Amino acid sequence: MPAFTPPPLPSDDKRWKIVNGTMRKNGFARHALIETLHTAQSAFGFLDDDAIRFVAKSLRVPLSQAYGVVTFYHYFSLKPPGKHTMTICTGTACYIKGTDKLVAAAEKRLGIPQGQTTKDGKISLMTARCVGACGRAPVVLTDGELQGQMIGEHMIEQLERWAVE
Amino acid sequence: MTLEELDQIAESVRAENAKFDHEINVCMGTGCLSQHSDKLRDALTTAVSASGKRAFVRRTGCMGLCAAGPLVLVDPEETLYQHVKADNAEAVVNSLGGQPVASLQCDLREHFDQQVHVVLENSGHIDPEKIDDYIARDGYRALLTAITDMTPNGVVHQITASGLRGRGGGGYPTGLKWGTVAKATGDLKYVICNGDEGDPGAFMDRSVLESDPQRVIEGMAIAAYAVGASKGYIYVRAEYPLAVARLTAALRDARRRGLLGNNIGNTAFNFDVEIRLGAGAFVCGEETALIASIEGKRGTPRPRPPYPAVSGLWGRPTLINNVETFANIAPIIRNGGKWFASMGSARSKGTKVFALTGKITNTGLVEVPMGIKLREIIEVIGGGVPDGHTFKAVQTGGPSGGCLPAEMLDIGVSYDALVAVGSIMGSGGMIVMDDTSCMVNVARFFIEFCMTESCGKCIPCRAGTAQMHTLLTRICDGSGTMADLELLVDLCATVKETSLCGLGQTAPNPVLSTLRYFKNEYIEHIVHKRCPAGVCNIAGATAAIEAPEEVLA
Numbered sequence: 001m002p003a004f005t006p007p008p009l010p011s012d013d014k015r016w017k018i019v020n021g022t023m024r025k026n027g028f029a030r031h032a033l034i035e036t037l038h039t040a041q042s043a044f045g046f047l048d049d050d051a052i053r054f055v056a057k058s059l060r061v062p063l064s065q066a067y068g069v070v071t072f073y074h075y076f077s078l079k080p081p082g083k084h085t086m087t088i089c090t091g092t093a094c095y096i097k098g099t100d101k102l103v104a105a106a107e108k109r110l111g112i113p114q115g116q117t118t119k120d121g122k123i124s125l126m127t128a129r130c131v132g133a134c135g136r137a138p139v140v141l142t143d144g145e146l147q148g149q150m151i152g153e154h155m156i157e158q159l160e161r162w163a164v165e
Numbered sequence: 166m167t168l169e170e171l172d173q174i175a176e177s178v179r180a181e182n183a184k185f186d187h188e189i190n191v192c193m194g195t196g197c198l199s200q201h202s203d204k205l206r207d208a209l210t211t212a213v214s215a216s217g218k219r220a221f222v223r224r225t226g227c228m229g230l231c232a233a234g235p236l237v238l239v240d241p242e243e244t245l246y247q248h249v250k251a252d253n254a255e256a257v258v259n260s261l262g263g264q265p266v267a268s269l270q271c272d273l274r275e276h277f278d279q280q281v282h283v284v285l286e287n288s289g290h291i292d293p294e295k296i297d298d299y300i301a302r303d304g305y306r307a308l309l310t311a312i313t314d315m316t317p318n319g320v321v322h323q324i325t326a327s328g329l330r331g332r333g334g335g336g337y338p339t340g341l342k343w344g345t346v347a348k349a350t351g352d353l354k355y356v357i358c359n360g361d362e363g364d365p366g367a368f369m370d371r372s373v374l375e376s377d378p379q380r381v382i383e384g385m386a387i388a389a390y391a392v393g394a395s396k397g398y399i400y401v402r403a404e405y406p407l408a409v410a411r412l413t414a415a416l417r418d419a420r421r422r423g424l425l426g427n428n429i430g431n432t433a434f435n436f437d438v439e440i441r442l443g444a445g446a447f448v449c450g451e452e453t454a455l456i457a458s459i460e461g462k463r464g465t466p467r468p469r470p471p472y473p474a475v476s477g478l479w480g481r482p483t484l485i486n487n488v489e490t491f492a493n494i495a496p497i498i499r500n501g502g503k504w505f506a507s508m509g510s511a512r513s514k515g516t517k518v519f520a521l522t523g524k525i526t527n528t529g530l531v532e533v534p535m536g537i538k539l540r541e542i543i544e545v546i547g548g549g550v551p552d553g554h555t556f557k558a559v560q561t562g563g564p565s566g567g568c569l570p571a572e573m574l575d576i577g578v579s580y581d582a583l584v585a586v587g588s589i590m591g592s593g594g595m596i597v598m599d600d601t602s603c604m605v606n607v608a609r610f611f612i613e614f615c616m617t618e619s620c621g622k623c624i625p626c627r628a629g630t631a632q633m634h635t636l637l638t639r640i641c642d643g644s645g646t647m648a649d650l651e652l653l654v655d656l657c658a659t660v661k662e663t664s665l666c667g668l669g670q671t672a673p674n675p676v677l678s679t680l681r682y683f684k685n686e687y688i689e690h691i692v693h694k695r696c697p698a699g700v701c702n703i704a705g706a707t708a709a710i711e712a713p714e715e716v717l718a
């Protein structure tokens with residue numbers, strides 16, 4: 001079998017080198033697919049077609065399988081995130097403490113359903129299946145930073161601050 | 166690394182600590198960190214150096230009582246402070262050696278007195294990123310004793326004698342599982358630690374990994390020695406960044422100390438561990454799905470047998486245990502299986518960590534001996550339901566479990582007792598609900614969860630949960646009929662009996678248990694078009710609570 005040469009990087013964007021680094025660390029093994037996608041998503045913020053194609057080709061995984069993995073796992077996103085992200089935890093403990101009201105209030109304020117980004121690209125509204133901080137429910141993540149015992153007013157204030165930035 | 170060298174490290178840590186009169190332990194688990202305990206630690210360090218007192222500020226893992234965070238524990242006085250802010254740092258430091266600061270003191274004797282800490286023995290006492298702290302508390306003694314003085318068979322025997330059962334929820338006897346993998350033929354075997362804590366409302370594994378990661382690694386290494394494996398994987402949720410960071414640091418330190426790698430303890434035993442990140446799929450908690458995910462595929466389960474013990478990761482014999490199971494291993498080897506078996510109830514030995522959340526005063530992490538009454542956990546340790554509301558139900562086992570009413574609070578917590586009353590032990594989530602929760606809505610919440618998390622491989626689960634969700638939505642919005650209820654019960658049986666994996670087989674449990682104990686709420690929704698808890702938005706019947714008596718009758 002001829003030696004495998006990985007495809008060239010899609011562009012000179014330095015972030016591709018980080019992605020390539022993860023694959024090299026794993027010896028371009030097929031089972032490194034999820035690891036590599038994690039790296040790609042943390043480098044670019046989301047996974048676009050170029051990223052999925054590049055990773056699939058480099059790891060010699062069928063494109064269909066790579067796409068299947070990306071869409072199977074909730075953590076991977078095919079859409080670019082907004083400038084800021086409000087993630088509301090909808091785990092059981094948060095649900096019991098009334099997280100549905102937080103989601104409804106945020107949806108109303110932003111005029112978008114959960115899982116989407118405002119038209120100006122400023123704010124993404126996401127929900128999470130438990131971030132494991134149930135002792136402080138209800139919990140939201142403002143740009144990844146955990147805030148416990150959240151009340152609607154505080155969350156809306158944060159959204160207002162982001163909106164006028 | 167040998168036992169003597171371990172002793173030396175432990176001795177030097179103790180000598181270092183003896184230079185100080187006081188140890189100020191600051192909880193830096195996720196819960197307290199979200200309340201800026203990192204700033205508090207900096208403030209305490211500044212205050213200590215300004216005061217000139219011989220005190221030492223330590224970052225620790227979770228102390229359990231998340232409701233009262235940020236927490237600070239001052240040793241050797243064992244004074245626990247709650248809700249400590251950076252502004253309070255000076256007061257805390259000034260009080261050292263004198264009277265504690267009364268306004269900050271947390272006096273919850275009843276919360277702590279009932280607990281027995283085995284898995285959490287080091288949580289809140291050691292710095293999770295310092296391997297020497299762990300070694301000073303007898304860490305890695307069990308591993309080195311096992312590989313130098315015990316045969317693999319002897320290790321399996323101790324685990325069997327301990328009566329330890331899988332803490333991930335299934336309750337399969339751990340010794341039996343280890344024995345099967347040990348007997349399986351193959352030159353290459355794997356050990357996997359399941360840290361894919363997908364159950365919403367549970368955070369035991371997260372806390373253990375954040376507070377005492379070395380303990381899990383030691384447990385895995387002992388398991389690897391017992392079953393003859395040389396490679397391990399820890400599968401952790403990507404949603405737990407702090408746990409991943411601490412685990413990465415812990416693995417690096419263990420390798421540096423020669424406790425992972427080749428020729429551990431100058432023996433022929435080789436073992437190393439890699440971290441694999443989950444990507445947000447509840448079904449990956451199921452062992453065959455988890456294996457598929459480590460192989461870089463979609464996390465879909467496959468039929469068993471063959472069990473992973475015979476043919477698992479890349480077709481090799483694989484041992485899979487939960488984080489908490491591995492955390493129990495080192496103390497069992499240190500103290501013997503009999504010691505462990507002396508705790509707990511007849512068929513459920515040892516202790517169990519529960520994540521106590523929901524409508525309860527003392528939310529947080531508790532570790533109790535098996536067999537303890539639910540009532541004690543909720544009313545004594547948990548401090549009961551706050552704000553003058555009344556207890557309605559406790560949900561155990563997450564989306565696979567059930568809701569138990571007040572009448573059931575006097576059962577002892579064990580695998581078998583919980584199954585007998587229609588719930589399960591699960592991984593240890595315990596969510597308390599009060600009279601403001603509608604049980605039909607709760608059932609719908611869990612079915613919605615299972616519906617979105619179903620991997621889609623088998624039809625009963627994929628289509629069944631969706632249909633159940635439709636029926637429950639109808640009941641919740643007031644358009645349900647008694648025929649819908651019948652159909653729902655029928656569907657529950659089908660999904661339960663014909664699904665491929667645990668997710669589908671247990672998905673109906675929340676519906677079945679709420680139907681068993683709270684059927685009147687379903688009837689209220691269907692017949693009287695009202696939601697007793699006032700949660701569901703029933704069109705045209707919003708005023709049901711104020712409706713005249715004859716309508717309700």
